[in-house]
Amino acid sequence: MRAIGVFLLLALFPLAMQAMDSMFYVSLASRILIYAIAATSLNLVLGYGGMVSFGHAAFFGAGAFVVGIMAVEGVRSAWLAWPAAVAVAALAALVIGALSLRTRGVYFIMITLAFAQMVYYIFVSLKTYGGDDGLSLPGRSTVGIGTLGNDLVWYYVVLAVLAAVLYGLHRLVHSRFGRVIAAIRENEARAEAIGFPVYRYKLACFVIAGAVGGLAGALIANQSSYVSPSLLHWIQSGTLMIMVILGGVGTLWGGVIGAAVLLGLEHLIADYRIGWLAALAPNYQDHGGLAVGIVLLAIVMLAPEGLAGLFARRRDA
């Protein structure tokens, strides 16, 4: 029920912004929702599956580049480009997962990081598709006769995808498959000993997460009609991880909350000058990263289980 309420508010948000003539916020909100999808997909492997993947940007970025490259080559239909982005990301996740999931713990973290950096260098070396400079798209994807160029339409498309992803995650978590994934996180050795082919389940989880990450990538390429190699960089993987940890590892809304708080905070610090803070430290906006870091530290210390946990506790009380 709460979910319906949240989505109702999110659906009304752009109408309010339109009335106030602040369409910039609609664009910012769709960016946040796209990152919410990416972070939610990471939360599936990291939170529900207990696999600390430090290479999720590979799938996010690969999805973005597939849409970008196809658009440059003249294929702009969302019906073609987006499934292609999902398929390529899933395939990348299959290969990377198949090799990485042979290892555990710190090795798994390092090997996923290494593979993701390899994907990064592959795309940066594609000089015909922008290389270091990134790739500019001729415009947003098309559906049928129209394009998704209108920011209002675009926002609702992104919102619909997020709703579908969250509903899918909700179903998955409570399905047979979800139970197995959670059991593996809880006690991997015993899960194998009662007869579950643990490796196959982990790999399937990794591939699903990668595919959804690729879908988020397809959206981010459309967001500003530009694909930057930084989408693939390990810092991007780290950012997604921070969103998940901030919002709540292994919670349905964790990725959404984390993305909203982190990107909202970054925007707030960069674009608003807070009087009393400026009086204390006049140049604080030049050190936005540090300021964000301090706030994040405070949040993590006050809500060690993520912000979603804070809501849950309030409900219990």
Added chain:
Amino acid sequence: MLELRAVSKRFGGVVATDEVTLEIVRGEVHALIGPNGAGKTTLIGQISGVLATDSGRILFNGADITRLSAHARVAAGLARSYQITSIFRRYSVLENLALAVQARSGTSFRFWRPVTHERALFDEARAIGAEIGLQARLSTVAATLAHGEQRALEVGLALATRPRLVLLDEPMAGMGPQESRAIIELIQRMRSRVTVLLVEHDMDAVFRLADRITVLVSGRVIASGAPAAIRADPAVRQAYLGEELAA
């Protein structure tokens, strides 16, 4: 039913199991006894596929399973319990058992339908819960169970996979006399349905339950046979039973 042919395992310099040859016949309760560090748990690990076997062969119902993965052996009807309790601590007793039932009833590559709608899984889990004496504790989180109850759940997880051969590694470890009796009665009840390999230090239990006994010392089988013969075996008395029976 199960045949071990010169099965060995070493950990660095330690030879944990040393060319163990052993046959378990369908329908029997076969006890595996021996002093601490004899290699009993190692052998269970090798049979269940959790530990890779260095040399030798393991046959189950005539098929070579030496290189088969642990989960595939469960599918073939071979399950184990652990000496050191290994349960899903944050799950309730019922969820623990339902998960193990799920592992053996169809594929779990199902992503949409809520598992709680699958009545059959939970009905079977409830029946096993009653069998192991936890019918009043089904909704209790496993981590908060008493030690003896956790040990019962440990055995229950193995039984819930509907094995044809179950390997029980010291199921009564750390239990009081009353709880031990419940486990002995459980094994008595299930012996008509499932073959049992029982590792146990409690000699009362071993001699009450076992059709045959194998004695392992320093990774080697020093004797194997009927309980009366084992009890009378001078080598066994010297290596192990002397101290145990005197105690």
